[in-house]
Amino acid sequence: MVSKHGGYCYGVQRALKIACEAARGSEGPVHTLGPIIHNPGVVRELAATGVSSVDSLAGAAGTIIFRTHGVTPQVAAEAEARGLKIVDATCPYVKVAQQKASSLKERRYLPVILGEHEHPEVVALIANAGAGAIVVERAEELDLARVRGKKVGVVVQTTQASANLSALAGRLAPACRELLVYNTICNATRKCQEEALELALLADAVIIIGGRNSANTARLAKLCREVQQRTFHIEEVSELEAGWFEEAGTVAITAGASTPPEQMEEAKRLIATLTV
Ligand code: SF4
Incomplete structure:
Protein backbone atom coordinates (compact mmCIF):
# COMPACT_ATOMS: atom_id res chain seq x y z
CA MET A 1 0.00 0.00 0.00
CA VAL A 2 1.49 3.31 -1.07
CA SER A 3 0.29 6.49 0.59
CA LYS A 4 -1.56 9.01 -1.58
CA HIS A 5 -0.78 11.95 0.66
CA GLY A 6 2.85 11.11 1.53
CA GLY A 7 5.89 12.55 -0.24
CA TYR A 8 6.31 15.98 -1.81
CA CYS A 9 3.86 18.45 -0.32
CA TYR A 10 2.57 21.58 -1.99
CA GLY A 11 5.14 23.84 -0.31
CA VAL A 12 8.11 21.67 -1.32
CA GLN A 13 6.97 21.36 -4.94
CA ARG A 14 6.48 25.09 -5.08
CA ALA A 15 9.94 25.78 -3.58
CA LEU A 16 11.66 23.43 -6.04
CA LYS A 17 9.90 25.11 -8.96
CA ILE A 18 10.93 28.54 -7.65
CA ALA A 19 14.55 27.38 -7.26
CA CYS A 20 14.67 25.94 -10.80
CA GLU A 21 13.21 29.13 -12.23
CA ALA A 22 15.76 31.19 -10.28
CA ALA A 23 18.58 29.03 -11.68
CA ARG A 24 17.34 29.55 -15.24
CA GLY A 25 16.68 33.26 -14.85
CA SER A 26 19.87 34.38 -13.03
CA GLU A 27 23.23 35.20 -14.50
CA GLY A 28 25.21 35.21 -11.26
CA PRO A 29 25.45 32.60 -8.49
CA VAL A 30 22.26 31.23 -6.94
CA HIS A 31 22.19 29.83 -3.40
CA THR A 32 19.66 28.45 -0.98
CA LEU A 33 20.05 29.42 2.67
CA GLY A 34 20.38 25.88 4.00
CA PRO A 35 19.46 22.78 1.96
CA ILE A 36 16.24 23.50 0.06
CA ILE A 37 14.66 20.29 1.38
CA HIS A 38 15.73 17.42 3.64
CA ASN A 39 16.64 15.13 0.80
CA PRO A 40 20.36 14.82 -0.03
CA GLY A 41 19.68 13.35 -3.51
CA VAL A 42 17.45 16.24 -4.55
CA VAL A 43 19.90 18.77 -3.09
CA ARG A 44 22.67 17.20 -5.22
CA GLU A 45 20.49 17.37 -8.34
CA LEU A 46 19.73 21.01 -7.69
CA ALA A 47 23.43 21.75 -7.19
CA ALA A 48 24.07 20.27 -10.64
CA THR A 49 21.72 22.90 -12.09
CA GLY A 50 23.77 25.65 -10.40
CA VAL A 51 21.84 26.16 -7.15
CA SER A 52 24.11 25.46 -4.19
CA SER A 53 23.35 25.58 -0.48
CA VAL A 54 25.11 27.99 1.89
CA ASP A 55 24.96 27.88 5.70
CA SER A 56 25.04 31.63 6.19
CA LEU A 57 24.53 34.83 4.25
CA ALA A 58 28.26 35.56 4.56
CA GLY A 59 28.88 32.73 2.09
CA ALA A 60 26.32 33.98 -0.45
CA ALA A 61 26.57 36.17 -3.53
CA GLY A 62 24.08 36.97 -6.27
CA THR A 63 20.70 35.40 -5.53
CA ILE A 64 19.63 33.90 -2.21
CA ILE A 65 16.59 31.64 -1.98
CA PHE A 66 14.71 31.38 1.32
CA ARG A 67 13.38 27.84 1.71
CA THR A 68 9.93 26.65 2.80
CA HIS A 69 10.68 27.06 6.54
CA GLY A 70 10.98 30.84 6.15
CA VAL A 71 13.51 33.13 7.81
CA THR A 72 13.45 35.69 10.60
CA PRO A 73 12.84 39.36 9.69
CA GLN A 74 16.44 39.98 10.80
CA VAL A 75 17.84 37.50 8.26
CA ALA A 76 15.69 39.01 5.50
CA ALA A 77 16.96 42.50 6.42
CA GLU A 78 20.58 41.30 6.45
CA ALA A 79 20.21 39.70 3.00
CA GLU A 80 18.89 42.99 1.69
CA ALA A 81 21.65 44.96 3.36
CA ARG A 82 24.22 42.68 1.71
CA GLY A 83 22.74 43.54 -1.69
CA LEU A 84 21.58 39.99 -2.40
CA LYS A 85 18.66 39.36 -4.71
CA ILE A 86 16.05 37.64 -2.53
CA VAL A 87 13.82 34.88 -3.87
CA ASP A 88 11.36 33.92 -1.17
CA ALA A 89 10.18 30.30 -1.35
CA THR A 90 8.68 30.34 2.14
CA CYS A 91 5.62 28.10 2.09
CA PRO A 92 2.42 30.20 2.16
CA CYS A 186 -0.99 22.59 7.42
CA ASN A 187 -3.51 20.45 5.55
CA ALA A 188 -0.79 18.49 3.76
CA THR A 189 0.69 17.42 7.10
CA ARG A 190 -2.67 16.58 8.62
CA LYS A 191 -3.78 14.42 5.67
CA CYS A 192 -0.42 12.67 5.46
CA GLN A 193 -0.39 11.85 9.19
CA GLU A 194 -4.02 10.67 9.27
CA GLU A 195 -3.49 8.43 6.26
CA ALA A 196 -0.20 7.06 7.63
CA LEU A 197 -1.97 6.03 10.83
CA GLU A 198 -4.77 4.32 8.88
CA LEU A 199 -2.22 2.43 6.77
CA ALA A 200 -0.11 1.48 9.80
CA LEU A 201 -3.17 -0.05 11.46
CA LEU A 202 -3.76 -2.26 8.40
CA ALA A 203 -0.16 -3.19 7.57
CA ASP A 204 2.25 -5.78 8.99
CA ALA A 205 5.21 -3.48 8.36
CA VAL A 206 5.53 0.23 7.56
CA ILE A 207 8.28 1.95 5.60
CA ILE A 208 8.72 5.69 6.05
CA ILE A 209 11.02 7.39 3.55
CA GLY A 210 12.65 10.75 4.23
CA GLY A 211 15.76 12.58 5.39
CA ARG A 212 17.20 11.58 8.77
CA ASN A 213 17.10 15.23 9.82
CA SER A 214 13.57 15.82 8.54
CA ALA A 215 11.32 16.65 11.47
CA ASN A 216 8.09 15.80 9.68
CA THR A 217 9.46 12.40 8.61
CA ALA A 218 10.59 11.58 12.15
CA ARG A 219 7.14 12.52 13.41
CA LEU A 220 5.46 10.26 10.85
CA ALA A 221 7.68 7.38 11.96
CA LYS A 222 6.86 8.03 15.62
CA LEU A 223 3.12 8.13 14.93
CA CYS A 224 3.19 4.88 12.95
CA ARG A 225 5.44 3.13 15.48
CA GLU A 226 2.80 3.75 18.15
CA VAL A 227 0.43 1.41 16.30
CA GLN A 228 2.88 -0.77 14.33
CA GLN A 229 6.21 -1.66 15.93
CA ARG A 230 7.60 -2.86 12.61
CA THR A 231 7.97 0.71 11.35
CA PHE A 232 11.26 1.53 9.64
CA HIS A 233 12.52 5.01 8.72
CA ILE A 234 14.88 5.00 5.75
CA GLU A 235 16.57 7.78 3.83
CA GLU A 236 17.53 5.75 0.77
CA VAL A 237 15.72 2.80 -0.79
CA SER A 238 18.99 0.82 -0.70
CA GLU A 239 18.62 0.64 3.11
CA LEU A 240 15.65 -1.76 2.86
CA GLU A 241 16.33 -5.17 4.42
CA ALA A 242 14.56 -8.41 3.52
CA GLY A 243 14.43 -9.42 7.20
CA TRP A 244 12.00 -6.58 7.94
CA PHE A 245 9.30 -8.23 5.84
CA GLU A 246 9.31 -11.80 7.17
CA GLU A 247 5.72 -13.03 7.30
CA ALA A 248 4.53 -9.55 6.39
CA GLY A 249 1.49 -9.96 4.14
CA THR A 250 0.92 -6.23 3.77
CA VAL A 251 3.51 -3.46 3.72
CA ALA A 252 2.62 0.23 3.84
CA ILE A 253 4.86 2.89 2.32
CA THR A 254 4.65 6.55 3.12
CA ALA A 255 7.09 9.44 3.13
CA GLY A 256 7.97 12.82 4.51
CA ALA A 257 7.23 16.05 2.66
CA SER A 258 10.70 16.13 1.02
CA THR A 259 10.50 12.72 -0.66
CA PRO A 260 9.95 12.56 -4.43
CA PRO A 261 7.17 10.22 -5.64
CA GLU A 262 9.71 8.25 -7.73
CA GLN A 263 11.50 7.21 -4.54
CA MET A 264 8.25 5.81 -3.12
CA GLU A 265 7.63 3.85 -6.33
CA GLU A 266 11.21 2.57 -6.28
CA ALA A 267 10.69 1.35 -2.71
CA LYS A 268 7.47 -0.39 -3.77
CA ARG A 269 9.26 -2.23 -6.58
CA LEU A 270 12.12 -3.34 -4.35
CA ILE A 271 9.83 -4.47 -1.52
CA ALA A 272 7.88 -6.58 -4.02
CA THR A 273 11.10 -8.48 -4.80
CA LEU A 274 12.03 -8.82 -1.10
CA THR A 275 8.67 -10.25 -0.05
CA VAL A 276 8.32 -13.07 -2.65
S1 SF4 B 1 4.57 20.59 5.10
FE1 SF4 B 1 5.46 22.63 5.30
S2 SF4 B 1 6.16 23.13 3.25
FE2 SF4 B 1 4.72 21.42 3.05
S3 SF4 B 1 2.74 22.40 2.63
FE3 SF4 B 1 2.89 22.05 4.83
S4 SF4 B 1 3.71 23.98 5.61
FE4 SF4 B 1 4.09 23.96 3.45
Missing part, protein backbone atom coordinates in the same frame (compact mmCIF):
# COMPACT_ATOMS: atom_id res chain seq x y z
CA TYR A 93 1.19 28.07 5.10
CA VAL A 94 4.33 28.94 7.04
CA LYS A 95 3.74 32.61 6.21
CA VAL A 96 0.27 32.34 7.73
CA ALA A 97 1.76 30.89 10.93
CA GLN A 98 4.26 33.77 11.03
CA GLN A 99 1.46 36.33 10.61
CA LYS A 100 -0.53 34.69 13.40
CA ALA A 101 2.55 34.81 15.65
CA SER A 102 2.95 38.55 14.93
CA SER A 103 -0.72 39.19 15.58
CA LEU A 104 -0.46 37.56 19.02
CA LYS A 105 2.27 40.03 19.92
CA GLU A 106 0.26 42.98 18.60
CA ARG A 107 -2.87 41.89 20.50
CA ARG A 108 -0.84 41.47 23.70
CA TYR A 109 -1.34 37.74 24.08
CA LEU A 110 1.48 35.75 25.64
CA PRO A 111 2.61 33.65 22.65
CA VAL A 112 3.08 29.93 23.16
CA ILE A 113 4.64 28.17 20.18
CA LEU A 114 4.26 24.43 19.82
CA GLY A 115 7.27 23.14 17.91
CA GLU A 116 10.88 21.98 17.96
CA HIS A 117 13.11 24.49 19.71
CA GLU A 118 15.90 24.69 17.13
CA HIS A 119 13.88 24.07 13.98
CA PRO A 120 14.31 26.95 11.47
CA GLU A 121 10.54 27.35 11.07
CA VAL A 122 10.17 27.71 14.85
CA VAL A 123 13.11 30.12 15.04
CA ALA A 124 11.29 32.37 12.54
CA LEU A 125 8.01 32.01 14.47
CA ILE A 126 9.77 33.11 17.67
CA ALA A 127 11.18 36.15 15.88
CA ASN A 128 7.67 37.09 14.76
CA ALA A 129 6.09 36.45 18.15
CA GLY A 130 8.68 38.60 19.92
CA ALA A 131 10.70 38.31 23.09
CA GLY A 132 8.92 36.44 25.83
CA ALA A 133 7.41 33.80 23.55
CA ILE A 134 7.34 30.38 25.15
CA VAL A 135 8.33 27.37 23.03
CA VAL A 136 7.35 23.82 23.95
CA GLU A 137 7.73 20.60 22.03
CA ARG A 138 5.23 18.72 24.16
CA ALA A 139 2.38 19.79 26.43
CA GLU A 140 4.07 18.31 29.52
CA GLU A 141 7.03 20.67 29.04
CA LEU A 142 4.90 23.73 29.73
CA ASP A 143 5.49 25.42 33.09
CA LEU A 144 1.93 26.38 34.04
CA ALA A 145 3.17 29.06 36.44
CA ARG A 146 4.22 31.10 33.38
CA VAL A 147 0.73 31.18 31.89
CA ARG A 148 -1.56 31.12 34.92
CA GLY A 149 -4.18 33.91 34.80
CA LYS A 150 -2.79 35.34 31.54
CA LYS A 151 -4.15 35.93 28.04
CA VAL A 152 -2.40 33.20 26.06
CA GLY A 153 -2.25 32.65 22.31
CA VAL A 154 -0.97 29.49 20.60
CA VAL A 155 0.60 29.02 17.18
CA VAL A 156 1.88 25.72 15.91
CA GLN A 157 4.77 24.59 13.73
CA THR A 158 3.04 23.55 10.51
CA THR A 159 4.18 19.92 10.68
CA GLN A 160 3.16 19.13 14.25
CA ALA A 161 0.81 16.27 15.11
CA SER A 162 -2.79 17.24 15.93
CA ALA A 163 -2.74 15.13 19.09
CA ASN A 164 0.16 17.22 20.39
CA LEU A 165 -1.86 20.41 19.87
CA SER A 166 -4.94 18.91 21.58
CA ALA A 167 -2.81 17.97 24.58
CA LEU A 168 -1.34 21.47 24.82
CA ALA A 169 -4.72 23.22 24.48
CA GLY A 170 -6.18 20.88 27.11
CA ARG A 171 -3.40 21.74 29.53
CA LEU A 172 -3.57 25.48 28.90
CA ALA A 173 -7.33 26.00 28.97
CA PRO A 174 -7.94 25.52 32.71
CA ALA A 175 -4.82 27.52 33.67
CA CYS A 176 -5.01 30.76 31.70
CA ARG A 177 -7.51 33.61 31.78
CA GLU A 178 -8.13 33.58 28.04
CA LEU A 179 -6.94 31.14 25.39
CA LEU A 180 -6.68 31.80 21.66
CA VAL A 181 -5.51 28.86 19.54
CA TYR A 182 -4.39 29.24 15.94
CA ASN A 183 -4.23 25.76 14.51
CA THR A 184 -1.51 26.41 11.94
CA ILE A 185 -0.81 22.73 11.22
Whole structure:
Protein backbone atom coordinates (compact mmCIF):
# COMPACT_ATOMS: atom_id res chain seq x y z
CA MET A 1 0.00 0.00 0.00
CA VAL A 2 1.49 3.31 -1.07
CA SER A 3 0.29 6.49 0.59
CA LYS A 4 -1.56 9.01 -1.58
CA HIS A 5 -0.78 11.95 0.66
CA GLY A 6 2.85 11.11 1.53
CA GLY A 7 5.89 12.55 -0.24
CA TYR A 8 6.31 15.98 -1.81
CA CYS A 9 3.86 18.45 -0.32
CA TYR A 10 2.57 21.58 -1.99
CA GLY A 11 5.14 23.84 -0.31
CA VAL A 12 8.11 21.67 -1.32
CA GLN A 13 6.97 21.36 -4.94
CA ARG A 14 6.48 25.09 -5.08
CA ALA A 15 9.94 25.78 -3.58
CA LEU A 16 11.66 23.43 -6.04
CA LYS A 17 9.90 25.11 -8.96
CA ILE A 18 10.93 28.54 -7.65
CA ALA A 19 14.55 27.38 -7.26
CA CYS A 20 14.67 25.94 -10.80
CA GLU A 21 13.21 29.13 -12.23
CA ALA A 22 15.76 31.19 -10.28
CA ALA A 23 18.58 29.03 -11.68
CA ARG A 24 17.34 29.55 -15.24
CA GLY A 25 16.68 33.26 -14.85
CA SER A 26 19.87 34.38 -13.03
CA GLU A 27 23.23 35.20 -14.50
CA GLY A 28 25.21 35.21 -11.26
CA PRO A 29 25.45 32.60 -8.49
CA VAL A 30 22.26 31.23 -6.94
CA HIS A 31 22.19 29.83 -3.40
CA THR A 32 19.66 28.45 -0.98
CA LEU A 33 20.05 29.42 2.67
CA GLY A 34 20.38 25.88 4.00
CA PRO A 35 19.46 22.78 1.96
CA ILE A 36 16.24 23.50 0.06
CA ILE A 37 14.66 20.29 1.38
CA HIS A 38 15.73 17.42 3.64
CA ASN A 39 16.64 15.13 0.80
CA PRO A 40 20.36 14.82 -0.03
CA GLY A 41 19.68 13.35 -3.51
CA VAL A 42 17.45 16.24 -4.55
CA VAL A 43 19.90 18.77 -3.09
CA ARG A 44 22.67 17.20 -5.22
CA GLU A 45 20.49 17.37 -8.34
CA LEU A 46 19.73 21.01 -7.69
CA ALA A 47 23.43 21.75 -7.19
CA ALA A 48 24.07 20.27 -10.64
CA THR A 49 21.72 22.90 -12.09
CA GLY A 50 23.77 25.65 -10.40
CA VAL A 51 21.84 26.16 -7.15
CA SER A 52 24.11 25.46 -4.19
CA SER A 53 23.35 25.58 -0.48
CA VAL A 54 25.11 27.99 1.89
CA ASP A 55 24.96 27.88 5.70
CA SER A 56 25.04 31.63 6.19
CA LEU A 57 24.53 34.83 4.25
CA ALA A 58 28.26 35.56 4.56
CA GLY A 59 28.88 32.73 2.09
CA ALA A 60 26.32 33.98 -0.45
CA ALA A 61 26.57 36.17 -3.53
CA GLY A 62 24.08 36.97 -6.27
CA THR A 63 20.70 35.40 -5.53
CA ILE A 64 19.63 33.90 -2.21
CA ILE A 65 16.59 31.64 -1.98
CA PHE A 66 14.71 31.38 1.32
CA ARG A 67 13.38 27.84 1.71
CA THR A 68 9.93 26.65 2.80
CA HIS A 69 10.68 27.06 6.54
CA GLY A 70 10.98 30.84 6.15
CA VAL A 71 13.51 33.13 7.81
CA THR A 72 13.45 35.69 10.60
CA PRO A 73 12.84 39.36 9.69
CA GLN A 74 16.44 39.98 10.80
CA VAL A 75 17.84 37.50 8.26
CA ALA A 76 15.69 39.01 5.50
CA ALA A 77 16.96 42.50 6.42
CA GLU A 78 20.58 41.30 6.45
CA ALA A 79 20.21 39.70 3.00
CA GLU A 80 18.89 42.99 1.69
CA ALA A 81 21.65 44.96 3.36
CA ARG A 82 24.22 42.68 1.71
CA GLY A 83 22.74 43.54 -1.69
CA LEU A 84 21.58 39.99 -2.40
CA LYS A 85 18.66 39.36 -4.71
CA ILE A 86 16.05 37.64 -2.53
CA VAL A 87 13.82 34.88 -3.87
CA ASP A 88 11.36 33.92 -1.17
CA ALA A 89 10.18 30.30 -1.35
CA THR A 90 8.68 30.34 2.14
CA CYS A 91 5.62 28.10 2.09
CA PRO A 92 2.42 30.20 2.16
CA TYR A 93 1.19 28.07 5.10
CA VAL A 94 4.33 28.94 7.04
CA LYS A 95 3.74 32.61 6.21
CA VAL A 96 0.27 32.34 7.73
CA ALA A 97 1.76 30.89 10.93
CA GLN A 98 4.26 33.77 11.03
CA GLN A 99 1.46 36.33 10.61
CA LYS A 100 -0.53 34.69 13.40
CA ALA A 101 2.55 34.81 15.65
CA SER A 102 2.95 38.55 14.93
CA SER A 103 -0.72 39.19 15.58
CA LEU A 104 -0.46 37.56 19.02
CA LYS A 105 2.27 40.03 19.92
CA GLU A 106 0.26 42.98 18.60
CA ARG A 107 -2.87 41.89 20.50
CA ARG A 108 -0.84 41.47 23.70
CA TYR A 109 -1.34 37.74 24.08
CA LEU A 110 1.48 35.75 25.64
CA PRO A 111 2.61 33.65 22.65
CA VAL A 112 3.08 29.93 23.16
CA ILE A 113 4.64 28.17 20.18
CA LEU A 114 4.26 24.43 19.82
CA GLY A 115 7.27 23.14 17.91
CA GLU A 116 10.88 21.98 17.96
CA HIS A 117 13.11 24.49 19.71
CA GLU A 118 15.90 24.69 17.13
CA HIS A 119 13.88 24.07 13.98
CA PRO A 120 14.31 26.95 11.47
CA GLU A 121 10.54 27.35 11.07
CA VAL A 122 10.17 27.71 14.85
CA VAL A 123 13.11 30.12 15.04
CA ALA A 124 11.29 32.37 12.54
CA LEU A 125 8.01 32.01 14.47
CA ILE A 126 9.77 33.11 17.67
CA ALA A 127 11.18 36.15 15.88
CA ASN A 128 7.67 37.09 14.76
CA ALA A 129 6.09 36.45 18.15
CA GLY A 130 8.68 38.60 19.92
CA ALA A 131 10.70 38.31 23.09
CA GLY A 132 8.92 36.44 25.83
CA ALA A 133 7.41 33.80 23.55
CA ILE A 134 7.34 30.38 25.15
CA VAL A 135 8.33 27.37 23.03
CA VAL A 136 7.35 23.82 23.95
CA GLU A 137 7.73 20.60 22.03
CA ARG A 138 5.23 18.72 24.16
CA ALA A 139 2.38 19.79 26.43
CA GLU A 140 4.07 18.31 29.52
CA GLU A 141 7.03 20.67 29.04
CA LEU A 142 4.90 23.73 29.73
CA ASP A 143 5.49 25.42 33.09
CA LEU A 144 1.93 26.38 34.04
CA ALA A 145 3.17 29.06 36.44
CA ARG A 146 4.22 31.10 33.38
CA VAL A 147 0.73 31.18 31.89
CA ARG A 148 -1.56 31.12 34.92
CA GLY A 149 -4.18 33.91 34.80
CA LYS A 150 -2.79 35.34 31.54
CA LYS A 151 -4.15 35.93 28.04
CA VAL A 152 -2.40 33.20 26.06
CA GLY A 153 -2.25 32.65 22.31
CA VAL A 154 -0.97 29.49 20.60
CA VAL A 155 0.60 29.02 17.18
CA VAL A 156 1.88 25.72 15.91
CA GLN A 157 4.77 24.59 13.73
CA THR A 158 3.04 23.55 10.51
CA THR A 159 4.18 19.92 10.68
CA GLN A 160 3.16 19.13 14.25
CA ALA A 161 0.81 16.27 15.11
CA SER A 162 -2.79 17.24 15.93
CA ALA A 163 -2.74 15.13 19.09
CA ASN A 164 0.16 17.22 20.39
CA LEU A 165 -1.86 20.41 19.87
CA SER A 166 -4.94 18.91 21.58
CA ALA A 167 -2.81 17.97 24.58
CA LEU A 168 -1.34 21.47 24.82
CA ALA A 169 -4.72 23.22 24.48
CA GLY A 170 -6.18 20.88 27.11
CA ARG A 171 -3.40 21.74 29.53
CA LEU A 172 -3.57 25.48 28.90
CA ALA A 173 -7.33 26.00 28.97
CA PRO A 174 -7.94 25.52 32.71
CA ALA A 175 -4.82 27.52 33.67
CA CYS A 176 -5.01 30.76 31.70
CA ARG A 177 -7.51 33.61 31.78
CA GLU A 178 -8.13 33.58 28.04
CA LEU A 179 -6.94 31.14 25.39
CA LEU A 180 -6.68 31.80 21.66
CA VAL A 181 -5.51 28.86 19.54
CA TYR A 182 -4.39 29.24 15.94
CA ASN A 183 -4.23 25.76 14.51
CA THR A 184 -1.51 26.41 11.94
CA ILE A 185 -0.81 22.73 11.22
CA CYS A 186 -0.99 22.59 7.42
CA ASN A 187 -3.51 20.45 5.55
CA ALA A 188 -0.79 18.49 3.76
CA THR A 189 0.69 17.42 7.10
CA ARG A 190 -2.67 16.58 8.62
CA LYS A 191 -3.78 14.42 5.67
CA CYS A 192 -0.42 12.67 5.46
CA GLN A 193 -0.39 11.85 9.19
CA GLU A 194 -4.02 10.67 9.27
CA GLU A 195 -3.49 8.43 6.26
CA ALA A 196 -0.20 7.06 7.63
CA LEU A 197 -1.97 6.03 10.83
CA GLU A 198 -4.77 4.32 8.88
CA LEU A 199 -2.22 2.43 6.77
CA ALA A 200 -0.11 1.48 9.80
CA LEU A 201 -3.17 -0.05 11.46
CA LEU A 202 -3.76 -2.26 8.40
CA ALA A 203 -0.16 -3.19 7.57
CA ASP A 204 2.25 -5.78 8.99
CA ALA A 205 5.21 -3.48 8.36
CA VAL A 206 5.53 0.23 7.56
CA ILE A 207 8.28 1.95 5.60
CA ILE A 208 8.72 5.69 6.05
CA ILE A 209 11.02 7.39 3.55
CA GLY A 210 12.65 10.75 4.23
CA GLY A 211 15.76 12.58 5.39
CA ARG A 212 17.20 11.58 8.77
CA ASN A 213 17.10 15.23 9.82
CA SER A 214 13.57 15.82 8.54
CA ALA A 215 11.32 16.65 11.47
CA ASN A 216 8.09 15.80 9.68
CA THR A 217 9.46 12.40 8.61
CA ALA A 218 10.59 11.58 12.15
CA ARG A 219 7.14 12.52 13.41
CA LEU A 220 5.46 10.26 10.85
CA ALA A 221 7.68 7.38 11.96
CA LYS A 222 6.86 8.03 15.62
CA LEU A 223 3.12 8.13 14.93
CA CYS A 224 3.19 4.88 12.95
CA ARG A 225 5.44 3.13 15.48
CA GLU A 226 2.80 3.75 18.15
CA VAL A 227 0.43 1.41 16.30
CA GLN A 228 2.88 -0.77 14.33
CA GLN A 229 6.21 -1.66 15.93
CA ARG A 230 7.60 -2.86 12.61
CA THR A 231 7.97 0.71 11.35
CA PHE A 232 11.26 1.53 9.64
CA HIS A 233 12.52 5.01 8.72
CA ILE A 234 14.88 5.00 5.75
CA GLU A 235 16.57 7.78 3.83
CA GLU A 236 17.53 5.75 0.77
CA VAL A 237 15.72 2.80 -0.79
CA SER A 238 18.99 0.82 -0.70
CA GLU A 239 18.62 0.64 3.11
CA LEU A 240 15.65 -1.76 2.86
CA GLU A 241 16.33 -5.17 4.42
CA ALA A 242 14.56 -8.41 3.52
CA GLY A 243 14.43 -9.42 7.20
CA TRP A 244 12.00 -6.58 7.94
CA PHE A 245 9.30 -8.23 5.84
CA GLU A 246 9.31 -11.80 7.17
CA GLU A 247 5.72 -13.03 7.30
CA ALA A 248 4.53 -9.55 6.39
CA GLY A 249 1.49 -9.96 4.14
CA THR A 250 0.92 -6.23 3.77
CA VAL A 251 3.51 -3.46 3.72
CA ALA A 252 2.62 0.23 3.84
CA ILE A 253 4.86 2.89 2.32
CA THR A 254 4.65 6.55 3.12
CA ALA A 255 7.09 9.44 3.13
CA GLY A 256 7.97 12.82 4.51
CA ALA A 257 7.23 16.05 2.66
CA SER A 258 10.70 16.13 1.02
CA THR A 259 10.50 12.72 -0.66
CA PRO A 260 9.95 12.56 -4.43
CA PRO A 261 7.17 10.22 -5.64
CA GLU A 262 9.71 8.25 -7.73
CA GLN A 263 11.50 7.21 -4.54
CA MET A 264 8.25 5.81 -3.12
CA GLU A 265 7.63 3.85 -6.33
CA GLU A 266 11.21 2.57 -6.28
CA ALA A 267 10.69 1.35 -2.71
CA LYS A 268 7.47 -0.39 -3.77
CA ARG A 269 9.26 -2.23 -6.58
CA LEU A 270 12.12 -3.34 -4.35
CA ILE A 271 9.83 -4.47 -1.52
CA ALA A 272 7.88 -6.58 -4.02
CA THR A 273 11.10 -8.48 -4.80
CA LEU A 274 12.03 -8.82 -1.10
CA THR A 275 8.67 -10.25 -0.05
CA VAL A 276 8.32 -13.07 -2.65
S1 SF4 B 1 4.57 20.59 5.10
FE1 SF4 B 1 2.89 22.05 4.83
S2 SF4 B 1 3.71 23.98 5.61
FE2 SF4 B 1 5.46 22.63 5.30
S3 SF4 B 1 6.16 23.13 3.25
FE3 SF4 B 1 4.72 21.42 3.05
S4 SF4 B 1 2.74 22.40 2.63
FE4 SF4 B 1 4.09 23.96 3.45
